[in-house]
Amino acid sequence: MADQQHEWILRLGDDALVLAQRLSEWCSHGPALEEDIALSNIALDLLGQARALLTLAGQRESQGRDEDALAYFRTDREFCNALLVELPNGHFGDTIVRQMLFDQFAVLRYEALASQAVDLELAAIAAKALKEVRYHAAHSAQWVVRLGDGTEESHRRVQKSLNVLWQYTAELFEDDAVSKACDEAGVQPLNGSFTARWTEQVRAILDEATLTCPESTALLTGGRSGRHTEHLSYMLAEMQVLQRTYPGAEW
Amino acid sequence: MDLNQRFEAYIASDQKIEAKDWMPDAYRKTLIRQISQHAHSEIIGMQPEGNWITRAPSLKRKSILLAKVQDEAGHGLYLYSAAETLGISRDEMFDALHTGKAKYSSIFNYPTLTWADMGAIGWLVDGAAIMNQVPLCKCSYGPYARAMVRVCKEESFHQRQGFQIMLNLSNGTPEQKEMAQDALNRWWWPSLMMFGPNDASSKHSEQSMRWKIKRFSNDELRQRFVDMTVPQAELLGLTVPDLDLKWNEATGHYDFGPIDWSEFEQVVAGNGPCNRERIEARVAAHENGAWVRDAAAAYAEKSAKRASSQTSAA
Ligand SMILES: [Fe+2]
Ligand SMILES: [Fe+2]
Numbered sequence: 001m002a003d004q005q006h007e008w009i010l011r012l013g014d015d016a017l018v019l020a021q022r023l024s025e026w027c028s029h030g031p032a033l034e035e036d037i038a039l040s041n042i043a044l045d046l047l048g049q050a051r052a053l054l055t056l057a058g059q060r061e062s063q064g065r066d067e068d069a070l071a072y073f074r075t076d077r078e079f080c081n082a083l084l085v086e087l088p089n090g091h092f093g094d095t096i097v098r099q100m101l102f103d104q105f106a107v108l109r110y111e112a113l114a115s116q117a118v119d120l121e122l123a124a125i126a127a128k129a130l131k132e133v134r135y136h137a138a139h140s141a142q143w144v145v146r147l148g149d150g151t152e153e154s155h156r157r158v159q160k161s162l163n164v165l166w167q168y169t170a171e172l173f174e175d176d177a178v179s180k181a182c183d184e185a186g187v188q189p190l191n192g193s194f195t196a197r198w199t200e201q202v203r204a205i206l207d208e209a210t211l212t213c214p215e216s217t218a219l220l221t222g223g224r225s226g227r228h229t230e231h232l233s234y235m236l237a238e239m240q241v242l243q244r245t246y247p248g249a250e251w
Numbered sequence: 252m253d254l255n256q257r258f259e260a261y262i263a264s265d266q267k268i269e270a271k272d273w274m275p276d277a278y279r280k281t282l283i284r285q286i287s288q289h290a291h292s293e294i295i296g297m298q299p300e301g302n303w304i305t306r307a308p309s310l311k312r313k314s315i316l317l318a319k320v321q322d323e324a325g326h327g328l329y330l331y332s333a334a335e336t337l338g339i340s341r342d343e344m345f346d347a348l349h350t351g352k353a354k355y356s357s358i359f360n361y362p363t364l365t366w367a368d369m370g371a372i373g374w375l376v377d378g379a380a381i382m383n384q385v386p387l388c389k390c391s392y393g394p395y396a397r398a399m400v401r402v403c404k405e406e407s408f409h410q411r412q413g414f415q416i417m418l419n420l421s422n423g424t425p426e427q428k429e430m431a432q433d434a435l436n437r438w439w440w441p442s443l444m445m446f447g448p449n450d451a452s453s454k455h456s457e458q459s460m461r462w463k464i465k466r467f468s469n470d471e472l473r474q475r476f477v478d479m480t481v482p483q484a485e486l487l488g489l490t491v492p493d494l495d496l497k498w499n500e501a502t503g504h505y506d507f508g509p510i511d512w513s514e515f516e517q518v519v520a521g522n523g524p525c526n527r528e529r530i531e532a533r534v535a536a537h538e539n540g541a542w543v544r545d546a547a548a549a550y551a552e553k554s555a556k557r558a559s560s561q562t563s564a565a
Contacts, residue, residue, distance in 0.1 A: 017310075024304045024313070027320050028297035029532070031540025033328050036297075040321035044314060051310050068309050092543045149553065150546025157542065242308035242366055249424050251308040251366070251416075 004181040006060040007080070008188075009122065010070070011178070011224060012109075013053030014081035016129075017071060018232070019102065020046035021239055022089055031092050038139060042099070045132040052125045072243035076233040077226040084168040086223070086232045090161065093154065096143045097161040103137035104201050105172045108194040118186040141205045148209025155210065162206070163214050170219035173198070178224075262463055267393035270336035278462055282392055283337050284353075285464060287344045290330035291355035293323045294348075295529050299363040300372060308366055315412055316369060322405045329398040336394045349534045357515065358441050360523030367420055367427075367434035373413015375435075375442040375480065381406045382476045383446065391463035414483065421487040428488075435484065436492045443507075444515045446473040477505050 023043035030036030054067040065073075084102055089095045110133055113126035147154040173195045175183075183190045206213050222228065242251070252260070254273055261268070268274055297320050304320065307313035331341045347353035358376055363369070384406065387399040420431035447453060447469040459465035467475075477496075484491050495508030517523065 021305060024317055027304055027317065028294075028301040028324075029536045029539075031536070031543035033294070033324055033331070035540075035543075037321055037324050037328070040317055040324070044317055044321070047310065047314050047317070051314070054310075071310055092540065146550040147543070147546050150550040151542070153542050154546030154549075238305050241306050246308075246424065246426060249308075249427055251312055251419055251423075 004178045005119070005185070005187065006057055007178045008182045009053055009057040009060060011080045012113075013050050013057055013070070014079050015085055015102075015106075016046045016053060017050035018079070018081040018235070019085040019099075020044075020050055021235060022085065022087075023095070023099075025089055026095065035092075039095075042136050042139070045129075045136065049125070049129045049132070052128075056121055056125065068243070072240045076228050076236055079228065079232060079236070080224050080226060081232075082168070082171050083220055083223040083229055084165065084172065086229060086235060087165070087168065088231055091157065093147050093158040094161040094165070096140055096147065097158055097165050099136065100140035100144045100205065101165060101169055101202065102172075103133055103140050104198055104205075105194065106133040107137050108197060109188065109191075112188050112194075116187055122187065144205055144211070145209040148206070148211040158209070159211055162211055166214040167217055167220050170216070171221040171223060174221060174224065176224065259461075262391045262461075265463075266391075267396065268391055269393045277458075278464075279337050281459060281462070282395065282464060283334055283339050285459075286330055286334040286337070286395055287339070287347070288354050288356075290327050290334060290344065291348045291353055292359065293327035293330060295355045295359045295533060296376075297323050297327075298529055298532055299359055299361070299525070300369060302363045303366060303369050306366070307369075312369075312416070319373070319409050319412065322409070326402045326405070329401060330395075333392075333394040333398040345537060349530065349537060351521065351530065354519070356445060357518040357523060358445050360518050360526045360529060361437065361441055362525050364437070365430050365434060367417070367430040368438070370413050370416030370420060370431065371434035371438040373409050373411075374417050374483070375413075375438050376445070377406050377409040377413055378480060379442050379445040379476050381410060382472050382479075386466035386472075387464075389463075389466065395464070417487050417489075421489060431487070432489050435489050439492050440510065440514075441518075443473055443477070443510055444512075446470070446476065448512070448515075449510075474504055477507055481505050 020043045023039050023046065026036065026039045027043075028036065030039055050071075051067050054070045058065040058067065058070055082102075084098060087094075087098060107130070110126045110130040114123055114130050116123055144158065147158040149155070173191045175190045175192050179188070179191050182188045203213055242249075255275055258268075258273065258275060258278075268278075300316065300320050300323075304313060304317050307316050331344060334344060335341060344353065348355065358379075363372070381403060384399055384403050388396055388403055390396045390399070417431050417434075420427040450456065450468045450470045453469055456465060456468060460468075481491060481496065493508045495506065497506055499506045518526070521527075
């Protein structure tokens, strides 16, 4: 059980870290100054969550790994984030649709984690993160609506983003031995238990955005067990370069 | 007393000019040039440091660097807003930047080659920016002075964070120390150039001093910067790349070697190592964002129409 809880926290941390890393790529390339600042803000929040979660995961693992050891010295096969968050940024619409799909999930997950009393350290991190992801969720939903119900071009573009990204959403709700153990321990209900509320909320946003909710198609999965897209290894190569080039150095 | 004399007397008595006050055209134009150039520098300055966010060597450093670059975007925002009070739009200013009509600080046309450059930029470039900007907190134009107060607070954080990076590297492995020295070698002279041409050849100075939109001369500020920074380099155990540098007991200042103004002029003329990349990246961000801004505008218009038809129905 301890093993599985450590793995569980690592998943949460990796989701946050990988998405923060992606969003930070936007810095100085945003569509407007205000949005550059907003995306950096979200990246900073997620990075803060990742640091807290990885630190906790390292403590639970008790092999002396801190946040940086976990971030910089694992391979892509050892990362256990969902595929959705590692996908390249694409254009702003791709980024914002990815964000909306993830934020809606993150809110539900952190609500559950913040309200349990089995793992109080995790609950404290979740309570802080929940405030942040609620803000992110409002921001991304607002943008999906603006782009969906903006111009013909923006509508066409984000509908396409949605059709592509949708294939990566089912993975968020999958359950396995790790999530079942967390459910049994009372830390977090099964991921599958969030499906209905997530679907309802996402559909409401898409309706307002005049976008069509894609039919379920081929659903892509594998991130939780370390089978990622081709993109993650490149991301990690870039992220880890200094630590790997100068092992043991302090920065 | 005519308007102009009243204006000059008002400034001479250290009063602030506000957006709605009468001001001579030349004052307005000079301020627009200076503030927009400053805003552009903040925005272009995001790129050389943005270059290392994804490769920052620890999560803590990543977080600090990302927050810093985000601050610079905020500075750009305050400054564009301050310039807008003078009757120019952000779009017009962007257009001038993108077409090469407007200048920005040449320092950002140098590449960031190693992580140590994040230290050197914070320490030297933000340090030089503070020297230049602190006096502007008291400049005669109210909206600019107020923007600078906010900006300067954050710049001093940046400077300390940059120094901390340099300190860690200097106390680190031999490779890290070498990285720090190399960064100092590359950034030292361009940082001194940030204060602009020598007083003898500075074209805008005298008028701007009288209008109190510049309060110290380029050479005075440069000297202050050298005097402040050399002891810090000693503390780091790094060598300032200037053989002529030495303490002058008589003047109470450091003497330093001549600046290679031909390099400065080359970079200002657009021939620095990264001029083309910086503008291209800026233009690409702007053009790639056009459909997003259009969509936001279209949506806002639709929403306003819906809201007004609802109120008229109700
Ligand atoms: Fe700044
Ligand atoms: Fe700064």
